[in-house]
Amino acid sequence: MGRPAPMHLSEDERDHVQVFVRRGKANARTLTRARVLLKSDAGWIDAEIAQALDISEQTIRNIRQRFRAGGVEAVLTDKRQERRHQALTDEQAAHLIAIACSKVPDGHDHWTVRMLAGQAVELGYVRGISPETVRQLLKKTR
Template identity: 40%
Template sequence: MKKGKTQAYRIKHANILLAVDADGPNLSDEDSTQIFGCHQNTVRNVRQRFVEQGIEVALERKKRDEPPRELKIDGEKEAQLIAIACSEPPAGRAKWTLKMLAERLVELDIVDTISDQTVRRTLKKTNLSLT
């Protein structure tokens, strides 16, 4: 096999199509999944895209129907969250909780809504601990 710069998924999709070809080995979906180490849905979807839209579409990855969700916290909002987390906690509290930080971000109109888990992931990403 020649060395090249073709993406691995394109090669895998081409091999799947060759394997399930009726004029070729005509492998079942189950056999193809074991040989190529992929899910049965991958074999079915590649074959279906080939039949309905042609070889070029079948060799490519499926395009997203919707764009990815917009991030709640960008770099500026992340800096504001860190500043709040590093500040003194509210009176009567020894430390900030994730829920309190989320509520403070909403109170200060930094974000419209945010979950405590988004706050947790952001703090974890920056290696900031509330303890």
């Protein structure tokens, strides 16, 4: 693969990244990205940067691409991840809590998460649910 196009930071960008690295208040991954910017600006080649920072050359290419797409801030800030789909709606969670607060079936002294999951499916509140989801819900609502 050929040598990548040179990447240059403006004076303000370079100062901003240097202060960012010196401050050291970010996570290690973000600080590494900042160091890649500084070394790329200084004219280091990918192999040298990779060896000095103990990262892959593909990581360096990804950082450069991110810089070209959105500038320094795109490199120094992580994108906010999308929230995952919630396993239960508020109504389903309320039903599950109501089951947990109801009388325990004969032969048992307390509800287990497996019993609660099975009961929720049996009553038709959900098509399927894992005991771990039930456990997390109950932990969150204590």
